[in-house]
Amino acid sequence: MASTIVAFELGGREVEVMVKPMTTLQSALRDQLGFTATKEGCRQGGCGSCTVLVNGEPMLSCLLPVEDVAGQRVTTLESLTPAQGLHPLQQAFLDTNAFQCGYCTPGMLMVAKALLDHKPTPDRADITQALTGNICRCTGYGPIVRAIGVAAQAMRSSEEGQAR
């Protein structure tokens, strides 16, 4: 079957990819655009390591045909990193050692970003609920849950500081 050109917004810029039908967003990001922060753990929607945000909502990029994001806004871990320093979530993961092998970290961070965008003051249950689709086989869930709480606190403090 013939390829088609699909345009979407990736981290604030317009990109175009030429894809065969049923090419996944994961494959377009990794294999065509070189955006490899989005990981491949299972390619069957089971592990969460490929999570990206589409219009701010967490989605499994391994199950998403790239045609479905035409004209949509896609955010990956690459665009979470600011020009200088780290996003508060990245800083909290780093400061609290909320990773071991690091392979689940991109998916965890994207889920956490969506959570805090929707709910800046999550309780523990909100955080664990948000992480239910993401597997960490090093089983470091405790530090990940704590890091997200630390990041939420840091982001609130920063906003209060700016408001004063």
Next chain:
Amino acid sequence: MSSDLNVVGHSVQRSDGIGHVTGRTQYTADRSFPGMLHLKMVRSPLHHALIKGIDLSAAERVPGFVRALTARDVPHNRYTILGLIGVEPEEEFVLAEDRVRFKGEAIIAIVAETETAALEAVSKVQLDLEELPAVFDVEEALEPGAPIVTHWGNNTFMFEGHPCRRVRLGDVEQAFQRADYIVEGVYNTSPIEQAPLETTGCIAVPEANGRYTVYTNTQALYFSLDNAAIILQVPGSRLHFVGGTVGGGFGGKVDVIVEPIATLAAMKTNRPVRFTYSRAEEMQVSSTRSAWRIFIKDGVTRDGRIIARKVTSYADSGAYSRQTPYALTKHAANAAGPYAIPNVSIDAYCVYTNRQPTSAMRGFGVTMASFALEVQMDKIAEKVGVDPWTIRFINAYHNGDMKPHRKLVEDATLIETMQSAATLVGHDLPDDLRAMTSAPRDAGHDGGRD
């Protein structure tokens, strides 16, 4: 002393931490090279079969097919995982020759321009297989008339000429006669897949200087290099292995399975070749933790001292031994547990079946011994009528004790560990147990030895 030696007592940021939180860490499959080919395996659909014929003609017509590799293409077609440290026999093939011994065994490697083309070509290979009877249980595999998995005529790994790893101390049969209680147990554990989030994989890249750079997520980089050099029959200096970034392993990435064949494909095509497992391959083909069946018979006195322990263990190695004989040796050394028992007999068998091969996983060999023994200790406590803490203090080993495999105990910590655990969980220990230490026993007191 240099003033920069100041990290003890301080938290130190991991050197790979920034890479992990920004997504800039490059795992194996994150790399890509111009002209990179993809390797996929034709695998046995049967548990045990003779290979009567292979027809590649339809596969070769798939657009993007580059070439196929068979057993004849592999210079030394044997996996040599333990051969490096002198453990024989070499019984596993890189690519199957005339027989497959487990479902999923690699037969032919297909190299193609894209992963999709490689999978398409794999699906087009026609195998003519003659199915053989298969065996899936360790005890059935040892019965007369069982299907034989190995090429040497029985289903056990031979330890210096013996069908099991043996440890003997004292005389268990005589001690059983004197025991007040005999406590027996049978313990089974399941195979467990390590399931690292990043699947096993590598990329082999031909360099202009005639060397091959192999990017791999192996847990054992130099071990993998040495094994690949033997299989490929090239000097180690021709291979440059790049690793250290591993997306989880837990013992599942020490078997040197993908690197030799990917490197061979790079040699034959003079192009970069990627070979990474799918999640299905990781689950169904890569080594798991072995299934074990452990029989324990203990002779115990009325006051709770274990005076004899007989252990017969069977590890289901699957179709090939990989690192399982090493697990058996570790198991045999630890199968009496951290206890002072004067009469011990251990027989530990590495048994071949037609299941997926097994290998390392976190404490392999010892973990299953501990599971079985600690459940057994609880059964003994119940039989004797003391609580589970007391039975372990009564039998705990001390410094200066001789372990059954003739290793002098110099670092005993069981008593102190249990005391700390009791404190942490808020369990009140009696004063006599609280006062115990692992220090060597008093002269004249033999700790229950005869």
